[in-house]
Structures are given as structure tokens and as C-alpha cells.
Amino acid sequence: MNRWHRSGEQVVCHLDRQEAAVVRGLVSQIQDMLLARAEEAPQDELSELTGIRTGPSTPPDDLILGRLLPDFHRLDLDEHEAGDEDSAAALRSLHEPALLDAKTGVAAVVLDTCPPEGGDVRLGPAEAEAWLSALNDVRLALGTALDVQEDMPDELPEDDPRSPHLGVYHWLTWVQETLVEAVMG
Template identity: 80%
Template sequence: MNKWSRRGGAVLGRFDRQEAAVVRGLVSQVQDMLRARAEEAPQDELAQLTGIRTGPSTPPDDPILSRLLPDFHRLDPDAPDPAEVDSAAALRSLHEPELLDLKTGVAGVVLATCPPDGGQVRLSQEQAEAWLAALNDVRLALGTALDVQEDMPDELPPDDPRAPHLGVYHWLTWVQETLVEVVMG
């Protein structure tokens, strides 16, 4: 991948076959996780009649999904007020379906615009912003899985099972940073 560039109103990038497979594979995995979470939403007759969807009222157990779908209201871990617990659950239930739609939607944009066999990617401004959001979600998921910390070295010892994946994380960071430069440019 060369740096992203802009030509007229289009944002351009080029991925080789392996790079496209990595991007598509990771975006697909995140999208699948988010869709599975959406399927956990309670089904009720009122929601079907009104069209107002509700989501789960409890945060995901999976640490990656918890990172992608954080609480909408932070509770005091030392002394949670019952009213705060109820409001956090209500906020999650009301807003999580829309957040899931947005996150799966941006993933869909990446999958629709990243050629499976590699090649040129041509994005509108809106599609480029969707790529930024989807890449951010992938980096959050991968960073959580790898337990990336601020003081983590750029490279891990070769015998560390996270070492090859950390390289992918750094590459995705670079892809995202160069895309930000062009979008903001």
C-alpha cells in the first residue's frame, strides 16, 4: 500500500492482494461480531409495532465487544447508585441498536469498496470517512485482543505469539493515519 492520495474529489489508495485480504478479513470479523451482538437484542411486540428497537441492557461479556460498545454512562465502581445502574441500562438499550447499525454499515462500505484481489480503491469523501470509522473499530478490536498498552514496545520478541499480529496493528495504524491526512487535507 502506498499512501492515500486525493485526485479531484476522490480519495485513492492501492492495496496488493494480501493487504486487501487482511483488511477485508479483519473488517468482516468485526462486522460478524457486531451482527451477532445485534441478534441478542430482545424481541418484543411493542418494538415491532412502533419500529422503535431496543438493544440489550447489559454490556457485552466479550472484552472486544465491550471496547467497541462501551457504556453510554459510566458508573462509580465503588458505590453504584441504583438510579445510575438503571439509567446506564436504559441508555444502552435505547442507543446500542443505532450504534450497531452505524458500525456494521461502515464495515459494509469497506467490504464494498476494497477489491478482494487487491487493486485500486477509489472513495468519495463519505466513503473515506466510513473507512476511517471501520479501521478504527478494527484497530480497537485488534488492540484489545493483543492487549496493546501505551508503554508496549513497537516490536515484541519473536517467540511472543502476539508479535506477527502487532505488525498488522501498526500497519493498520499507518493506513488510518495516512487516510486521515488526506481526508483532513
């Protein structure tokens, strides 16, 4: 892949077939996880009547989904009061559907604009923002799965099962970084 670069109002890069497959595959996996979470939303009559959707009131059990869909209100374990758990659950229930829509929406933009066989990718400003958000979600998910820490070396021993995936994580970091640079001009 060449660096992202600006061409007028657009940002452009060229992905080879394998790079496009990696981007599309990882974004599709994240989108599938998020859509599965959206299907866990409770069905209630008030939601059907008003059109106001509610989501699950409990955080996801899956570590990756938990990283992508963090609590909207974190409890201070030393100082929380009665009812704090209820307010955290209510906030999640109210806001998670919109967050899921946003995250699956940016994933859809990437899948629509990333050519399956590789090739040039040309993004307008809104599409570039969607790519940045979707790449961030993929990096968060992959970083969680690999247990990436600040003090983690750039390369792991070959016998470490995370080693090949860490390379993908670093590549995605570079893709996102060059996209940010191109968007910033």
C-alpha cells in the first residue's frame, strides 16, 4: 500500500488485493459482532409505538465488544451510591443503539469504498472520517484480542501465537496514521 495522499478534496491510496482483503475482512468481522449485539436489544411495545429504540442494559460479556461499547457511566467503586447501577444501565439502554448504528454505518462505508480485488480508494471528507472511525474500531478490537500494552515490543517471538497478528495491528496503525495526515492536509 502506498501512503494516503490528498488529491483535491479527496484522499487517495492504492490497496493491493491482499491489503483490501485484510481491511474488508476485519471490518466485516467487527460489523458482524456489532450487528449481533444489536439483535440482543429487548423488544418492547413502547419502543415499537414511539420508534425510540432501547438497547441491552448490561455491558457485553465479550471483551472485544466491551472495548467497542464501553460503559456510558463508570462507577467509582469506592464512592458509588445506591441507584448508580440503575443509571449506568439506563444510559447504556438509551445510547447503545445509536452507537451501534454509527459503528455499523462507518463499517458499511469502508466496505462500500474498499474494492474487493484491490485498487484505488478515493474518499471524500465524510468517507475519510468513516474510514478513520472504522479503522479505529478494528485496531481497538485487535489490540484487545492481542492484549496490546504500552510496553509491548514491536515484534514478538516467532513462537508467540500473537506474532503475525501484531504485524497486522502495526500495519493498520500506519494506515490510520497516514490517513490522518492526508485528511489534515
